[in-house]
Amino acid sequence: MTARLPEFCGLVALVGRPNVGKSTLLNILLGQKISITSRKPQTTRHRITGIDTRDQYQAIFVDTPGIHQTQTNAMNRYMNRAATSTIADVDVTVFVVDRLSWNEEDELVVQGLMVAKSPVILVLNKIDRLTDKSRLLPHIQSLASVFDWAEVLPLSAKTGYQLDQLREAIYQRLPKQSHLYDADQITDRSERFMAAELIREKMMRQCGDELPYQVAVEIESFNHQGHVIHISALIWVEREGQKKIIIGRAGEQIKKIGTDARKDIETMTEKKVMLKLWVKVKSSWSDDERMLKSLGFDE
Template identity: 50%
Template sequence: MTSREGDQAVGNDVEPVRHCGFVGIVGRPNVGKSTLLNRLLGMKLSIVSRKPQTTRHRVLGVSTSGTTQIVYVDTPGMHGREPRALNRVLNRSADAVLRDMDVLLFVVDGQRWEADDDLVLEKLKTLSCPVIAVVNKVDRIPDKAALLPVLEKLSKRLDFAAIVPVSAAKGSNVEALEREILQRLPESDVFFYPEEQVTDRSERFLVAELIREQLMEALGQEVPYSATVSVEADAREEGRRRIHAVIWVERPGQKAIVIGQGGRQLKQIGQRARAGIETLLGEHVYLDLWVKVRSGWADDERALRTLGYDET
């Protein structure tokens, strides 16, 4: 019996062929990888901010539709400078994703190529899986004719499976990118995750990330990179969810900045984070937010492991 395209024959029945695979999203910091993940999933999963190196963890997002399941893996931005243990851990986390992906999305900024793009490109040259170049932020290029030399130059850097210009922020041409991914997704007898599952991350992790997102947005350049968040307790009391979280900083002066005069800065961070957390959890939340000092945590690999940064 001959099966029709997209189907396979089993006995006298015809069952649809399933396609399932892992798709890694890689690139240097601040090219829009997390924004792209959220757009591909149709929901906010990875936190985003205007500051580079917002993403510190691999974040897995599952998109299941009909006979297809795509497991996207967002990664920290790969970068050459490693002044602290945290930077080294972030690079190792991103490097680990390269090993076991079925497809890789190499995200670049359509307006700017940097040394860290070359660093990522060198790593991709050693791989055998298909690599799709995703030229992001094209909405910021008024003259689309200016894109042509960018795409032509990129095509000479590596034998990409495809080159797709997109705007992750606006959603432009993302459907074309999805089609390119689907063409390269392997067949599979089973899905890797239940159809209703959207991530392998716990609610505690997602809550901590939403708080850190507000830290990134509210504060200047230095403090957010010396701060991390851990959820210490999560319980239901008197009909509402009560979450106790700690913002860890490295120095007393940073603690004072996060708290702000009269506690106003911390209150604002908490209010904005709580709104996002309630949207995520679908219930009322009481957020109990504290700031504590843990000297040198970003330079201490043992401390990083206790704070959830060991992902190799």
């Protein structure tokens, strides 16, 4: 009889300031998109859980919103709280920074890391964009005094450079315990939640800098009818001008948002999707605590 190998399982936080590639890194590690991405900072608003199971190892990744200090409304307070509270509860923390860039928001993350009881791996992402590699080692040496890093890894989520080394560094630090999820499960988020996120991603990609952060998606209905899923979604904005941007001339913009989102939702669910979108205006919703809770923002 073959002896069963011991299992290792733990929570892994992905933290960092906005737009350093945390969500892209998570999607690449999992081999499937569960966290939306765009060029716009602060794309991630909620803690997204991704589950990576390989042989006896199970890493439960938590992709947190980017920690920042430039916005002070209720939505951003929720997002900062979600990110910093995660750090205290995990087995491994992966702090992602952008190549040789280091600023006040990175320092803010380091302050949050002071509560971490777990090892912290520093990842210098987007290394494929670094033209002068001779600057890398001095930068790593300068960061050695900032925090007691368990490991420092330059990598590229885009090209996969050093990705296996990161995975191994995480696996080595997972506690010995039984897996918490089935081997084929890659997220604990519902299809309903993921549908809202995919719609929001398409808006951010289509509208670009024209669209501010005060945009949210609420799924009004998500019904399975045979092999078809019928979804009705509300897009919340704060001003009439934002509504016009999303709808576009003769409704072309919202039509494209809906088409692109529907295709991704069909890929995710492996079913045909009928998607209906509406845009509504509610002034200052991003500073309304009651509405934020109704939209699923964590306390």
